Each structure stands twice: as structure tokens, then as C-alpha cells.
Amino acid sequence: MKIIFTQSAVFPAIYGTSIDFNNENIIKINNDTYIINISDELFDKISTLIASSTPTHFHKIDEEIDFSKCNSIDNIAKMGKNILLEKVFSHPLYNKPCVVLEKDKILHDVFNIKGFNTTMGVQRQQDIIKLIPSLENCIFARFGLMHKDTYFNSPRFLDCYFKVKNSKKDIYIIGQISGCDGYLRAMASGIIAAHRIMCGQSLPQVPKNTMIGGLTNYISNGNNDYFQPMSASFSLIDDFKNCKEQEKTSKKELEKYMNYVKKNLRIKTFK
Numbered sequence: 001m002k003i004i005f006t007q008s009a010v011f012p013a014i015y016g017t018s019i020d021f022n023n024e025n026i027i028k029i030n031n032d033t034y035i036i037n038i039s040d041e042l043f044d045k046i047s048t049l050i051a052s053s054t055p056t057h058f059h060k061i062d063e064e065i066d067f068s069k070c071n072s073i074d075n076i077a078k079m080g081k082n083i084l085l086e087k088v089f090s091h092p093l094y095n096k097p098c099v100v101l102e103k104d105k106i107l108h109d110v111f112n113i114k115g116f117n118t119t120m121g122v123q124r125q126q127d128i129i130k131l132i133p134s135l136e137n138c139i140f141a142r143f144g145l146m147h148k149d150t151y152f153n154s155p156r157f158l159d160c161y162f163k164v165k166n167s168k169k170d171i172y173i174i175g176q177i178s179g180c181d182g183y184l185r186a187m188a189s190g191i192i193a194a195h196r197i198m199c200g201q202s203l204p205q206v207p208k209n210t211m212i213g214g215l216t217n218y219i220s221n222g223n224n225d226y227f228q229p230m231s232a233s234f235s236l237i238d239d240f241k242n243c244k245e246q247e248k249t250s251k252k253e254l255e256k257y258m259n260y261v262k263k264n265l266r267i268k269t270f271k
Contacts (some may be wrong), residue, residue, distance in 0.1 A: 151176070162193045
């Protein structure tokens with residue numbers, strides 16, 4: 001079983017519904033890729049803001065790690081505007097400064113801002129990205145960051161109860177190392193595993209149209225070639241746009257799941 005230990009870089013991601021696709025500066029390359037034209041003046045302004053930014057690390061342990069090999073946008077900007085233009089603000093089909101949006105391969109209606117992996121703080125990221133035409137009112141599904149990351153390639157090894165697949169013994173991998181990013185999500189993974197241990201094999205899957213169900217589905221059935229840790233996000237829920245109808249269905253299905261847990265809960269004593 002492989003544990004991934006890496007200097008992780010994550011692109012900022014924004015909800016497609018918050019992008020102004022009618023803006024004259026946005027150009028569709030295909031269903032998954034768009035480029036946004038930016039003027040030379042705006043490119044100069046953005047590159048100056050990026051180059052002058054101060055690295056912000058979310059965890060103290062990350063301060064000791066050399067992220068230079070990850071080519072963060074702020075490190076590239078310090079090499080010079082021409083290098084930044086070549087490596088980040090360009091596209092093979094376009095000969096002017098541009099920003100590239102790529103549809104996420106897993107999350108629903110979410111676009112990654114290609115090349116914007118960064119150690120910049122959240123506020124500086126917002127200030128810069130909202131200068132880009134068509135992204136002035138964008139809503140972030142995830143901010144860009146770089147950090148030490150240790151986690152299992154869970155879709156390959158874990159089922160929807162965080163149990164190791166095809167294992168003769170009841171082995172569970174829970175917490176942030178399973179790919180549930182954030183303390184509440186990590187605790188939820190332990191609760192689901194506990195339900196499975198105490199209720200047995202007949203425990204139904206947590207409804208996928210709930211936040212926890214969407215996350216467990218992502219952990220167990222995501223694309224293991226592109227797997228990254230994930231926090232709570234509406235993009236994990238199928239048809240999340242239909243909020244009112246989803247809310248009714250989610251409550252009913254979650255209530256059904258919890259009633260099953262209460263009815264079939266068996267306390268086990270471990271020796």
C-alpha cells in the first residue's frame with residue numbers, strides 16, 4: 001500500500017456559476033478549457049503584485065520545507081516577467097498574455113486556474129484573481145496552496161466506509177491521511193468507520209447527496225490518477241444546483257441512514 005508524501009501544490013479553483021462567460025475577454029477552447037485575455041498593462045500589474053507577495057504557510061511544519069521545486073507562481077514571478085509570461089500566462093493557441101481555466105476532472109462545475117499554485121495568502125490571491133476579466137465576482141471552491149502532504153491514494157485502497165478493500169481483516173484508515181481535508185471531515189471519517197464496525201456489513205452507504213456521503217464517495221470512487229485531498233464542497237454533490245429539492249431528499253435519506261444505525265448498533269468489546 002503506497003503512502004504519498006509530497007510537497008503538494010494545489011491550484012485555486014472557482015465555481016463555474018460565478019464566472020462571467022459572456023465577457024468579451026473569455027475564449028472557449030473546448031468544453032473543458034477556456035482562456036481569458038488580459039492586457040499588457042494588467043499583466044504587468046498582476047506580475048508586480050505576485051512578485052511582491054510574502055509567503056504564507058498554513059502550518060508551521062511547512063515553513064521548513066523548500067517548495068522551490070514546485071514552481072509556485074510567486075517564485076516564478078521573482079524570476080522575471082518574461083518567465084512568468086512563458087510558464088503561466090500563456091497558451092499554445094494564443095500569442096497574448098492570458099489566464100487558462102481548466103475544468104476539474106472530478107469536482108462538478110469547478111474550474112482550476114492553471115499554473116496558480118502558490119504560497120500567497122488567501123487575501124492576496126483574492127485581490128489578484130478578481131482583477132482578471134470575467135472573474136471579478138468569482139466564488140472560490142478552493143484556494144491555491146503549497147504544503148507538506150501525506151495521504152493514501154484512497155480510491156485505490158479504501159471503500160466508502162474507509163475500510164481497506166479486499167482485506168481479510170477489518171483495517172480502517174481514517175482522518176486526514178485518508179484524504180479528508182480538515183478536522184471536521186477527518187472526524188466524520190472516524191464516525192463512518194465506527195458505524196461500519198458496530199453495525200456490520202449490512203450498513204448502507206451514507207447518502208451521496210449529503211456532504212459526508214459525497215466526500216466518502218469521492219474518497220472511495222474518485223479517479224486515483226488525479227486524487228487530491230478534499231474538504232467539504234458542494235461540488236461533491238450530484239446536481240447540487242437543485243438546492244431545495246436536494247435538501248428535502250438529503251434529509252430523508254440521512255434520517256433513514258441514522259435510523260438504521262440506531263436500530264442495528266452493536267457495541268463490540270475488544271480484547
